[in-house]
Amino acid sequence: ITYANSDYSEFSVTSWSGAETTGNPWDQAAAATPAKVAPPYPNPPSVTTTVTDTLVVVFGMSWAGWDPLATMPSGYTMREQGSNGNNNDVAVGPKALAAATTEDPGTFTSTLNPGNTADTAAVTIALKAVGASGPAGRIRHRVINQ
Helix, strand or coil, X not given: CCCCXXXXXXXXXXXXXXXXXXXXXXXXXXXXXXEEECCCCCCXXXXXXXXXXXXXXXXXXXXXXXXXXXXXXXXXXXCEEEECCCCCEEEEEEEEXXXXXXXXXXXXEECCCCCCCEEEEEEEEEEEECCCCCCHHHCEEEECCC
């Protein structure tokens, strides 16, 4: 992701076991254009998976200070949340999909700073399960850095 305003940056290092290790583990990936929005909630882009048994992982970044009150898009489970203490926040969470489909995750929300305008960014990645017989529910998150 390239930010229009280089004053802000945020990242998350995550590890997932059980994903395809031969070739590319990503079935699909998409990044939303970073934008200054109100309310300051990231909106991960949709992806269209091409294989069965994928784990869709969303990453949302907001510089409005919504951590630790961020709520994941519907159907996603919070796996990581982080803040540097300066209102720079990131949240990460997965959702298993059994069939190839178009997945539009929806928007992160929060009860904190809903009236603010702030820079946001979001990424959606669909990980392929190991082998042709999945299931994506076997892909597990491992915390590397909090």
